[in-house]
Amino acid sequence: MLHNKTIAELSADLHAGEYSSEHLTRIFLARIEQFNPQLNALVTVTAEQALADARVADARLKAGTAGPLTGIPLVQKDIFCTKGVKTSCGSRMLDNFIAPYDATTVAKLRDAGMVMVGKANMDEFAMGSSNETSFYGPVKNPWDTAAVPGGSSGGSAAAVAARLAPVATGTDTGGSIRQPAALCGITGIKPTYGRVSRYGMIAFASSLDQGGPMARTAEDCALVLRAMSGFDERDSTSVDMPVPDYRATLNDSIQGLKIGLPKEYFGEGLDAQVAQVIDDAIKQYRALGAEVVEISLPNTQLAVPTYYVVAPAECSSNLSRFDGVRFGYRCENPHDLLDLYKRSRGEGFGPEVKRRIMIGTYALSAGYYDAYYIKAQQLRRLISDDFIQAFKQVDVIMGPTSPTVAFNIGEKVADPVTMYLSDIYTIAVNLAGLPGMSIPAGFVGKRPVGLQLIGNYFAEARLLNVAHKYQQATDWHGRVPPGLE
Amino acid sequence: MALSKSDVEKIAHLARLEINDADIPLYANNLTNILSFVEQMSAVDTTGVEPMAHPLAASQRLRPDIVTETNQRELFQSIAPQVEAGLYLVPKVIE
Structure with a gap:
């Protein structure tokens, strides 16, 4: 095959x-x-x-x-x-x-x-x-x-x-x-x-x-x-x-690889069965000769709120290029230039994109810039510093990639904030600019669980090495979805 | 803080987004929830913390001032909604 x-x-x-x-x-x-x-x-x-x-x-x-x-x-x-x-x-x-x-x-x-x-x-x-x-x-x-x-x-x-x-x-x-x-x-x-x-x-x-x-x-x-x-x-x-x-x-x-487990990644919100799969994966790493230590990334809880200011702010600026003039969607029969912009964008973008553009526009607008955008950038520094401190003690950070396995289609669409929280363990890595990986580590029922590996700046080779060693010792990555063999 | 209908209309106007009247209450509700969620940020004392705009503390590089791109106007305008004589057309701005 x-x-x-x-x-x-x-x-x-x-x-x-x-x-x-x-x-x-x-x-x-x-x-x-x-x-x-x-x-x-x-x-x-x-x-x-x-x-x-x-x-x-x-x-x-x-x-x-x-x-x-x-x-x-x-x-x-x-x-x-x-x-x-x-x-x-x-x-x-x-x-x-x-x-x-x-x-x-x-x-x-x-x-x-x-x-x-x-x-x-x-x-x-x-x-x-x-x-x-x-x-x-x-x-x-x-x-x-x-x-x-x-x-x-x-x-x-x-x-x-x-x-x-x-x-x-x-x-x-x-x-x-x-x-x-x-x-x-x-x-x-x-x-x-x-x-x-x-x-x-x-x-x-x-x-x-x-x-x-x-x-x-x-x-x-x-x-x-x-x-x-x-x-x-x-x-x-x-x-x-x-x-x-x-x-x-x-x-x-x-x-002798030193693996750090951030205690904040194993607290409230993490599904118990996902936690069990992650524990088993860490045991496998111990069996392969790694040392495991508990670490702390104290500003973890701030990562999602910080991200939902920084990312929408940048998106509202980046997506201003879609104006119905040079390429992409243009509305029918615009009656003036403002109508052309507004309807092309209003009809061309879906609800989530519009929400983020509006959040970003609000956060960057006069009177709110310091309270939202500058504040978020300061928190970004604190979140990033947590990782710098952690990598003084450990070679790689591990934890769950996602707090749950895949949720059902339609389950979270009505509540944007609940949806945002499904990225609670991944978002801080982007704010810091670090490399991160996810590898298959098991299942809860029919649905897969991923183990996240976070490395220091430009440590991609080390991450891939650490992931490869696990994949030499396990076969989760070789499983094929039923009916697709 | 809860965003009102007129707040949403103002933000949508600044963002040049047409929002149907019927959808405004839902946007007001969503945006209010998102803003209350990010409000957690204000509980942290960040006095003296230098804002971080970018993950790598590098300054933007400059390149030599030489021509590197050729004119591709026809190619780029071939995907434009409306062009004439090499110009992009929009509704009349000045009477």
């Missing part, structure tokens, strides 16, 4: 000439045709271009100029601009938008020889934790179709879990890679802010947004993250630092 193989395995087969990339691509396209109608994970399928790209990859494989990702199928989150292909960002506003250029991540993965088979559904403009804010309707969780896949990269996570592609890209502003990875039982990494270029990645909150890979194993994430990362002069906050070979250190020893 080729669709159950990892990128590392598929790549070895392609290089050995066991089968062609075209053959592999057809297998995934057939699975997309079979399963996507019920999952709604992809909003665009690029079959024709994929087969053409696969044939180019096959020529490179024959010529001996192929790399480790050449010929491997890939799904791009629909937040990444793809030249000549619709890039909707899950919004009616961009339902007619054919991107005129490629995001840096898209170009880099294509240059590495990867074959894009389609674009993933997502919460509108990446604002959501359940994929229910998408203009194209919710994504179903492959483990239980009554459940959400998480968000905002819910389509990406569902596509990987359902074996519609071996890997997908995601973006993470407050947990949007890690939380859906956890809820869909896959592996995802949000790198350090600045590691992956934001050029051509439609902006939500620019000081928090970061792209990264979502795949089934840490090894696969290592391969794809290396290809995505690197300095980009087109992103003003891109970091100019060499990109390590993340795969080379996957098997490094974790004997």
Whole structure:
């Protein structure tokens, strides 16, 4: 069953000439045709271009100029601009938008020889934790179709879990890679802010947004993250630092690794059965030779309120570009310029995006700026300092990715604040700009549980190593959703 | 604090968002809940704490002042709602 193989395995087969990339691509396209109608994970399928790209990859494989990702199928989150292909960002506003250029991540993965088979559904403009804010309707969780896949990269996570592609890209502003990875039982990494270029990645909150890979194993994430990362002069906050070979250190020893467990991540609000799965995972790490210490991140409770000032403030500014003038949705028969702006935006954006734009507008308006925006930035410093202190004592921080397993579709839509709290363990990592990961660690009933790993700045190699060691000793990452074997 | 109908109308106007009258009470309720939730922030004494705008304490780099982009007006305007003679069209602003 080729669709159950990892990128590392598929790549070895392609290089050995066991089968062609075209053959592999057809297998995934057939699975997309079979399963996507019920999952709604992809909003665009690029079959024709994929087969053409696969044939180019096959020529490179024959010529001996192929790399480790050449010929491997890939799904791009629909937040990444793809030249000549619709890039909707899950919004009616961009339902007619054919991107005129490629995001840096898209170009880099294509240059590495990867074959894009389609674009993933997502919460509108990446604002959501359940994929229910998408203009194209919710994504179903492959483990239980009554459940959400998480968000905002819910389509990406569902596509990987359902074996519609071996890997997908995601973006993470407050947990949007890690939380859906956890809820869909896959592996995802949000790198350090600045590691992956934001050029051509439609902006939500620019000081928090970061792209990264979502795949089934840490090894696969290592391969794809290396290809995505690197300095980009087109992103003003891109970091100019060499990109390590993340795969080379996957098997490094974790004997004596110091794991910190923040006591605030195990308190009220954490589901007891999820807590049990996380405890078992920590026991496994002890068995692998790690030391576990309790730590404190005292400002944890402030992370979600702080985020819901910082992120909406940045979003209200970023989304002002959607004005019905240059691209995207325009209302019918505007009677003047103000009407053109207001109705194009009012009709083009969904309710969650409008709420966040209005919160941001309010927080930045005269008389409220200091009480909300400056205050939130000061708290951001305190939250960030908590991590700096913690990493003086420990190598890696661990805890649950999400306080519960996947909730039911419709369960939290009526109450935005309840929905926001599902990101309580992931949001602080974005405020600090640190790298974070989620790996499969077990189940509660049919629904997967994710273990979160948080590293120090630019410690992606260490995180992937620590995740890989766990995956060598367990098989949670190898489980396949029922009916999708 | 609870946002009134006119508060929501004012914010929506500042944000250039048309909100249907029928939806205003729901937005007022949602926004009030979100603002009361973030209100927890004010309980913390942040005197003397330097605001953090960005995770990496780097200043913006400057690039050499040389031309790096070519004109792609036709490509970019091919996806615009309404253009004429290389210009974007909007409803008449000045009579």
